[in-house]
Amino acid sequence: MTTLLIKNAQTIVTCDTQDRVLKDVNLWIQDGVIQYIGSDEKPADKTIDASHHLVYPGLVNTHHHLYQTFTRNLPEVQNMELFDWLNTLYEIWKNLDQKVVYYSTVTGLGELLKSGCTTAFDHHYVFPKGAETGLLEAQFKGADDLGIRLHASRGSMSLSKKDGGLPPDSVVQEVDAILEDSQRIVEKFHDPKPFSKHQIVLAPCSPFSVTSDLMRETAKLARQLGVRLHTHLAETKDEENFVLENFGMRPLAYMDSLGWTGKDVWYAHGIHFNQEELAFLAETQTGVAHCPISNMKLASGICQIPEMLKLGVPVGLGVDGSASNDASNLLEDLRVGFLLQRLNASNAAPTGYDFLKMATNGSAKLLGRDDIGALEVGKAGDLFMIDTRQIGLVGTLQDPKAVLGTVGYLSAVDYTIVDGDVVVEHGELTHLDEQKFVADANQLQREFLMRN
Numbered sequence: 001m002t003t004l005l006i007k008n009a010q011t012i013v014t015c016d017t018q019d020r021v022l023k024d025v026n027l028w029i030q031d032g033v034i035q036y037i038g039s040d041e042k043p044a045d046k047t048i049d050a051s052h053h054l055v056y057p058g059l060v061n062t063h064h065h066l067y068q069t070f071t072r073n074l075p076e077v078q079n080m081e082l083f084d085w086l087n088t089l090y091e092i093w094k095n096l097d098q099k100v101v102y103y104s105t106v107t108g109l110g111e112l113l114k115s116g117c118t119t120a121f122d123h124h125y126v127f128p129k130g131a132e133t134g135l136l137e138a139q140f141k142g143a144d145d146l147g148i149r150l151h152a153s154r155g156s157m158s159l160s161k162k163d164g165g166l167p168p169d170s171v172v173q174e175v176d177a178i179l180e181d182s183q184r185i186v187e188k189f190h191d192p193k194p195f196s197k198h199q200i201v202l203a204p205c206s207p208f209s210v211t212s213d214l215m216r217e218t219a220k221l222a223r224q225l226g227v228r229l230h231t232h233l234a235e236t237k238d239e240e241n242f243v244l245e246n247f248g249m250r251p252l253a254y255m256d257s258l259g260w261t262g263k264d265v266w267y268a269h270g271i272h273f274n275q276e277e278l279a280f281l282a283e284t285q286t287g288v289a290h291c292p293i294s295n296m297k298l299a300s301g302i303c304q305i306p307e308m309l310k311l312g313v314p315v316g317l318g319v320d321g322s323a324s325n326d327a328s329n330l331l332e333d334l335r336v337g338f339l340l341q342r343l344n345a346s347n348a349a350p351t352g353y354d355f356l357k358m359a360t361n362g363s364a365k366l367l368g369r370d371d372i373g374a375l376e377v378g379k380a381g382d383l384f385m386i387d388t389r390q391i392g393l394v395g396t397l398q399d400p401k402a403v404l405g406t407v408g409y410l411s412a413v414d415y416t417i418v419d420g421d422v423v424v425e426h427g428e429l430t431h432l433d434e435q436k437f438v439a440d441a442n443q444l445q446r447e448f449l450m451r452n
Helices: 066-071 082-093 098-114 135-146 175-189 212-225 237-247 251-257 275-284 292-297 305-311 330-348 352-366 434-449
Strands: 003-013 021-030 033-038 046-049 053-057 059-061 117-122 149-156 198-204 228-233 265-269 287-290 315-317 383-387 415-418 421-425
Touching (some): 053 352, 059 315, 059 330, 059 352, 066 434, 082 237, 098 117, 098 434, 117 415, 135 149, 135 175, 149 175, 175 198, 175 212, 198 212, 212 228, 228 251, 237 251, 287 352, 305 315, 315 330, 315 352
Parallel strands (some): 003 046, 003 053, 059 117, 117 149, 149 198, 228 265, 265 287, 287 315
Antiparallel strands (some): 021 033, 053 383, 383 415
16 A cells, blocks of 8 residues: 655645635545545655645646657748648658657656646557557557556558558558557557556547548447547648548548547547537537647647537647647646637636646546546546745735636646656656656657658
């Protein structure tokens, strides 16, 4: 039995269904699960004095491409929109291997942990010829080395440039090979039990990089195996035009025709939906991962978050690919998302606290989880803490629920705890020699970029 006591917390923002904010209380975690919140001081193996700290549920990232970490801030793609950006970067990504995926995964997940994220979903869909196996194994090893919860996807691409798609031949696979490996990965890694740290999602990349047959068969397989479905949709007008020209219908109607709607499905981006489509998403409880910084950087558009929340569409928050953001900091997306919606929708925009809820229990719902996303007895011991004794927080503490959206917090958090394990302490990763890792990762990144 392992125990952890968060003692005398100045403020706990629970993000529970009652939106409780608790003052001067103790939170006790036993074997990774919150067992007590109150005034009693429980004995524990480790105690953290939180008398000057804000305590929040761990953030949940619902869309990422960790393999892209090694192609951040490349001058040649900084001013491109999605299709040109992809066409350029595929020529680099086709050289991925297990070592690059491991180091890029640890880099991205480490940055997420240091910004209060305790659960991440990663959409990996690039499987170069000769390196098709071992990539997700490398991702789970990276996650386990750091201590974060990981939902990994067995993504895929089957429609190459020569067949009218976007990716080069070297990173597409045959449908049967994709389905066979998808089943292998689910059987090897997927753990559906409460408090699981490993789950698998099946996630063909996008309508312009996979065939209809792959989408249809993947949906059947996912439901047979009891796992969730994810893909990019309604991200750009180029994608919309591609689907209209090739399939004679709008992207959402195309997805619905393939069995890709429902409460076990969520899309990345979801920018270019009309009002009828938003109502259909709400009716079917098909979710959307909102990625504001990526959408801004690639000039893709502004997601209709106020309308989605009003209708009851499930919405979570994501950072998107490391190379389309160019960061893995969910706290930054939380604030930028709040400000973007304020600019676009004024007083109809979600509040700072709405965005916090989106990044916690909203995101947890997209991943099909009710054991994370809030701080209450019976939930996972996943949380992060911020020390209030710093100049950047002077004058901000009257509304701790909203402060992460309205004011923002871009330094490393003081503590991140996953499953009752302190994985960030005083702003540093506890399970990684950061200085050595950074030096090794930078050297590998330079070598990777020279492979073309």
